[in-house]
Amino acid sequence: MINSLSEFKHAAKQAIENPESFWNDIANEFQWISPWKQTLAFDFSTPEIKWFVGGKLNITENCLDRHLATQPNKTAILFEPNDPTEEAQHITYKELHSRVCQTANMLKANGAKKGDRICIYMPMVPELAIAVLACARIGAIHSVVFAGFSATALAARINDASCTMLLTADGGFRGAKTIGLKDIADEALQSCTTVESCIVFQRTNKQVNWNPIDRWWHEEIEKVDDHCPAEVMDSEDPLFILYTSGSTGKPKGMVHSCGGYMVYTAYTFQNVFQYQSNDVYWCTADIGWITGHSYIVYGPLANGATTVMFEGVPSYPDFDRFWEVCAKHKITHFYTAPTAIRALQKHPTALIDKHDLSSLKVLGSVGEPINAEAWHWYDAHVGKHNCPIVDTWWQTETGGILITSLAGVTPQKPTFATLPMPGIQAVLLNNEGDEIEGEGEGILAIKHPWPSIARTIWGDHERYKNVYFSAYPGYYFPGDGALRDAEGNFRITGRVDDVVIVSGHNLGTAPIENAINQHAEVVESAVVGFPHDIKGNALCAYVIVKDISIDKTLIEKEIREEVAKTIGPIAKPDRILVVSGLPKTRSGKIMRRILRKLAAGDDNNLGDISTLLNPEVVDEIRRQNS
Numbered sequence: 001m002i003n004s005l006s007e008f009k010h011a012a013k014q015a016i017e018n019p020e021s022f023w024n025d026i027a028n029e030f031q032w033i034s035p036w037k038q039t040l041a042f043d044f045s046t047p048e049i050k051w052f053v054g055g056k057l058n059i060t061e062n063c064l065d066r067h068l069a070t071q072p073n074k075t076a077i078l079f080e081p082n083d084p085t086e087e088a089q090h091i092t093y094k095e096l097h098s099r100v101c102q103t104a105n106m107l108k109a110n111g112a113k114k115g116d117r118i119c120i121y122m123p124m125v126p127e128l129a130i131a132v133l134a135c136a137r138i139g140a141i142h143s144v145v146f147a148g149f150s151a152t153a154l155a156a157r158i159n160d161a162s163c164t165m166l167l168t169a170d171g172g173f174r175g176a177k178t179i180g181l182k183d184i185a186d187e188a189l190q191s192c193t194t195v196e197s198c199i200v201f202q203r204t205n206k207q208v209n210w211n212p213i214d215r216w217w218h219e220e221i222e223k224v225d226d227h228c229p230a231e232v233m234d235s236e237d238p239l240f241i242l243y244t245s246g247s248t249g250k251p252k253g254m255v256h257s258c259g260g261y262m263v264y265t266a267y268t269f270q271n272v273f274q275y276q277s278n279d280v281y282w283c284t285a286d287i288g289w290i291t292g293h294s295y296i297v298y299g300p301l302a303n304g305a306t307t308v309m310f311e312g313v314p315s316y317p318d319f320d321r322f323w324e325v326c327a328k329h330k331i332t333h334f335y336t337a338p339t340a341i342r343a344l345q346k347h348p349t350a351l352i353d354k355h356d357l358s359s360l361k362v363l364g365s366v367g368e369p370i371n372a373e374a375w376h377w378y379d380a381h382v383g384k385h386n387c388p389i390v391d392t393w394w395q396t397e398t399g400g401i402l403i404t405s406l407a408g409v410t411p412q413k414p415t416f417a418t419l420p421m422p423g424i425q426a427v428l429l430n431n432e433g434d435e436i437e438g439e440g441e442g443i444l445a446i447k448h449p450w451p452s453i454a455r456t457i458w459g460d461h462e463r464y465k466n467v468y469f470s471a472y473p474g475y476y477f478p479g480d481g482a483l484r485d486a487e488g489n490f491r492i493t494g495r496v497d498d499v500v501i502v503s504g505h506n507l508g509t510a511p512i513e514n515a516i517n518q519h520a521e522v523v524e525s526a527v528v529g530f531p532h533d534i535k536g537n538a539l540c541a542y543v544i545v546k547d548i549s550i551d552k553t554l555i556e557k558e559i560r561e562e563v564a565k566t567i568g569p570i571a572k573p574d575r576i577l578v579v580s581g582l583p584k585t586r587s588g589k590i591m592r593r594i595l596r597k598l599a600a601g602d603d604n605n606l607g608d609i610s611t612l613l614n615p616e617v618v619d620e621i622r623r624q625n626s
């Protein structure tokens with residue numbers, strides 16, 4: 001573990017001078033079935049990236065078996081249910097190991113084998129983490145789909161990866177709501193042909209439809225024992241697929257591999273959070289997102305940590321739920337999203353002060369830039385000016401945290417993610433693709449591979465190449481802009497493509513436009529982001545309809561329903577403007593820059609609009625806005 005600023009500087013220097021020996025030392029701390037023959041093989045032009053080439057391992061042996069000798073009775077997963085009156089569950093390493101092995105046997109008994117894709121569409125219950133690990137145990141590739149996604153979105157993901165099995169639940173609890181996951185899954189499966197079996201975990205005891213391929217989890221698990229040797233995996237075998245929105249077309253199934261992902265998530269978890277053996281670490285994300293994969297499941301468990309899984313929401317039964325849970329479980333590490341901080345900041349601080357937060361040592365932020373006000377509120381009221389805040393910049397594609405401070409070890413700076421992790425060569429580029437030296441602002445890019453970079457997009461390597469490696473040859477291009485201060489600290493300024501981060505969720509505007517365009521009355525639409533004081537960004541949809549005299553309230557409602565049905569409620573636009581045209585260039589390209597400014601209310605600063613094909617629509621939109 002990096003314990004001091006000088007050790008950090010030393011590690012960063014070593015990682016640049018000799019990346020292979022730097023990563024060899026770190027990878028050697030894990031349990032490998034057989035060692036790798038080559039540390040790194042890569043070519044960004046194809047692109048091909050391989051780490052720990054020829055090494056054999058199983059990530060679950062590192063997350064589970066390895067800890068059985070030293071700490072079998074330590075809590076691995078601490079489950080806090082949605083309903084505060086339901087008892088929390090403390091699952092020890094020994095018990096988790098047993099339950100993962102038994103679940104792995106259940107998957108095998110139902111036909112799953114190495115290399116199969118298994119879709120997991122489950123609420124935040126321990127069995128979700130167990131299902132993920134059970135897949136890894138047998139070498140099946142898990143594809144977790146966030147339980148807030150719609151049937152259409154679920155079906156698209158199942159079909160893209162030709163999943164042969166679906167793990168779901170009768171339903172899930174989220175605050176005061178119950179979500180009928182099985183009903184949604186049933187609807188999705190009507191348009192999926194590859195799924196041969198569906199295992200249903202019982203959580204809500206809600207009556208559900210039953211199909212010939214359905215089996216109850218609690219019945220299937222009874223049929224198998226808990227002895228399940230770990231499948232031998234190649235370092236480069238896929239561990240999982242996780243979908244993320246793209247700026248165009250369908251979602252991208254990012255593929256992460258076993259060896260590099262394990263090494264990097266474990267390394268970053270340990271160093272960023274400075275986890276000590278008796279700490280209780282809580283990341284409030286859902287396992288349906290990369291943050292949950294890397295920093296609820298794999299990173300913490302690979303370090304033998306106690307990781308909290310929370311089923312609920314910050315506002316239920318009241319807006320002090322997070323603080324109540326922190327006090328109840330003596331949380332030491334609290335890792336959440338700026339959107340949650342901004343939402344909670346609106347409520348009286350008395351809601352925090354009634355709970356004892358003295359156990360907290362480290363705070364974290366992830367998913368979007370954290371604004372100064374939210375940062376200072378978090379620092380003062382949650383951290384009591386006594387907890388370092390790690391602002392961690394990374395992506396689904398990067399697998400783990402790339403730019404951050406290390407808690408209490410490297411300096412923090414509000415609104416800055418600060419410095420790249422040792423081993424991460426982050427640079428700023430200008431529009432020509434030249435590196436900017438020193439202070440400046442530009443496009444963020446990474447010059448050298450790190451172990452957990454996604455290896456491809458499932459089924460579409462060409463798209464992987466085009467999206468991430470073609471704009472600036474020789475670099476990985478994450479799609480974010482950044483600025484750098486004189487000390488080398490990075491501040492992420494936001495996306496430079498048509499992806500909008502809403503409440504920390506990465507949403508491509510094109511798929512939302514496609515959903516809106518499915519409405520029979522819609523001719524064309526354009527979706528842009530605009531600043532929102534809680535969500536960070538919200539979505540504004542400009543919509544051209546066939547008949548301008550249409551009932552606007554009704555069509556707005558129907559458009560929101562269409563988007564919720566095709567993608568999920570998180571993608572519903574906050575504002576919908578029915579317009580007679582969209583500002584376009586003479587070549588017919590929609591001027592999104594202008595639409596963004598109009599949505600932000602920044603309409604005095606639109607630049608020269610006289611070259612537009614239809615400048616009159618700008619005035620029309622302005623009038624609607626006012």
Ligand code: PRX
Nearest residue numbers: 366367368369391392393394395396492506
């Ligand atoms: O724009 C950046 C933003 O979230 C994007 C990645 O989204 P996703 O793949 O869903 O992963 C989110 C969780 C890692 C990035 O391209 N982002 C993430 N973390 C930060 C951030 N922007 C600023 N500061 C951050 N700490």
